[in-house]
Amino acid sequence: MSDHVLALDIGGTKVAAALVDGAGRLTHLQQRPTPHGDAEALWAVIAALVSDVRGAGSVAAVGVASAGPVDIPAGTISPINIAGVRGFPVVDRVGELTGLPVHLGGDGLCMAMGESRAGAGRGARFMLGMVVSTGIGGGLVLDGIPYHGRTGNAGHVGHVVVDAGGQPCSCGGRGCVETLASGPNLVRWARDNGWQAAPDADAKTLAAAAVRGDDVALRAFRRGAGALAAAVASAAAVVDLELVVIGGGVARAGAVLFDPLRGALGTYAGLDFLRDIEVAPAALGGDAGLVGAAALAREGR
Incomplete structure (x- = not known):
C-alpha cells in the first residue's frame, strides 16, 4: 500500500493539491485560483487538481482542508469567503471521483495538525x-x-x-x-x-x-x-x-x-x-x- 495521501486545501484565494508522504513532505504540488459564484465551477477546479495530482502516484486516501464553516457529519463545506458555495458535498463528490476514503477538516484544524505532526x-x-x-x-x-x-x-x-x-x-x-x-x-x-x-x-x-x-x-x-x-x-x-x-x-x-x-x-x-x-x-x-x-x-x- 502507498504511504502517500492526496491532500486538498480549499481557500478563498486558491485551491491547492499535493501528494504527501508519511513524513509530511509534499510532492507534485499544484494550485489554481479559486472560482467564485458557482459551486460547480469550484468542483471543476477540485476535480482537475485531483486528477492531475493523483496521476503522479498511487495514494491510499484523501484529506481535505477547507475554509469554513464545515459540517463534518454531513461532509459539506460552506466557506464564507467563497461566494456561491454553501452546503457543498465535497466528501461525497471527491469519494465518487477517486473511490478512496475522504477525510474533511476545517482549515484551522488542518493547520494545527500539520504543525503538530511535522512543524513547530x-x-x-x-x-x-x-x-x-x-x-x-x-x-x-x-x-x-x-x-x-x-x-x-x-x-x-x-x-x-x-x-x-x-x-x-x-x-x-x-x-x-x-x-x-x-x-x-x-x-x-x-x-x-x-x-x-x-x-x-x-x-x-x-x-x-x-x-x-x-x-x-x-x-x-x-x-x-x-x-x-x-x-x-x-x-x-x-x-x-x-x-x-x-x-x-x-x-x-x-x-x-x-x-x-x-x-x-x-x-x-x-x-x-x-x-x-x-x-x-x-x-x-x-x-x-x-x-x-x-x-x-x-x-x-
Missing part, C-alpha cells in the same frame, strides 16, 4: 494552532488528537470575544479578537490613529513601519497582540494548553507581534497552570493545511 508543534500534546491573516482562524489538538467538535468548527478562536461591546465582526458578533488583531483591522486602527500610508498599504506594510520604529504602527501591533494574548489565555484556561503555534501573514511580522504578545500573556494568564504556555511561530507556512489534511486522512481522523 511536534511533541506537544495539547496545542492550539492559530492563523492570523485577513481573518483569524484556529484548531485544537488535544492529547495528541485533532478535536473537531460537534460540527467540525471547534477551535475557531478568532471569534473569542475580547472586547465586550466592541466593533461589529464579520461573523455577526461583536468584539471578537478578529476585530482587533486581523491584518485589515490592524491597518484600519493605525489609519484612524494617524498612520500615513499609501491607499493600498496592508499589514505587511504596517509591520515594516513598526520595524522601522513608527510609533503608530508599533501601537497597532501592541493593541492587536494584547487581544491575541487575551484570546490565547481564554482558550488555554478552557482546555489546558501547553503550546500555541501562530502562522498566517500577520504572524510573519515577527518580533513586533510576538514580543508584545508574550508580554501581554502575563496580564491574562494568571493561574498557575497557565503561566508556562509557550507561544511559537509556525514552521510550515502555507503548506500546513495540506500536511494536516494528509495527517487526518492517514490517521483516519
Whole structure:
C-alpha cells in the first residue's frame, strides 16, 4: 500500500493539491485560483487538481482542508469567503471521483495538525494552532488528537470575544479578537490613529513601519497582540494548553507581534497552570493545511 495521501486545501484565494508522504513532505504540488459564484465551477477546479495530482502516484486516501464553516457529519463545506458555495458535498463528490476514503477538516484544524505532526508543534500534546491573516482562524489538538467538535468548527478562536461591546465582526458578533488583531483591522486602527500610508498599504506594510520604529504602527501591533494574548489565555484556561503555534501573514511580522504578545500573556494568564504556555511561530507556512489534511486522512481522523 502507498504511504502517500492526496491532500486538498480549499481557500478563498486558491485551491491547492499535493501528494504527501508519511513524513509530511509534499510532492507534485499544484494550485489554481479559486472560482467564485458557482459551486460547480469550484468542483471543476477540485476535480482537475485531483486528477492531475493523483496521476503522479498511487495514494491510499484523501484529506481535505477547507475554509469554513464545515459540517463534518454531513461532509459539506460552506466557506464564507467563497461566494456561491454553501452546503457543498465535497466528501461525497471527491469519494465518487477517486473511490478512496475522504477525510474533511476545517482549515484551522488542518493547520494545527500539520504543525503538530511535522512543524513547530511536534511533541506537544495539547496545542492550539492559530492563523492570523485577513481573518483569524484556529484548531485544537488535544492529547495528541485533532478535536473537531460537534460540527467540525471547534477551535475557531478568532471569534473569542475580547472586547465586550466592541466593533461589529464579520461573523455577526461583536468584539471578537478578529476585530482587533486581523491584518485589515490592524491597518484600519493605525489609519484612524494617524498612520500615513499609501491607499493600498496592508499589514505587511504596517509591520515594516513598526520595524522601522513608527510609533503608530508599533501601537497597532501592541493593541492587536494584547487581544491575541487575551484570546490565547481564554482558550488555554478552557482546555489546558501547553503550546500555541501562530502562522498566517500577520504572524510573519515577527518580533513586533510576538514580543508584545508574550508580554501581554502575563496580564491574562494568571493561574498557575497557565503561566508556562509557550507561544511559537509556525514552521510550515502555507503548506500546513495540506500536511494536516494528509495527517487526518492517514490517521483516519
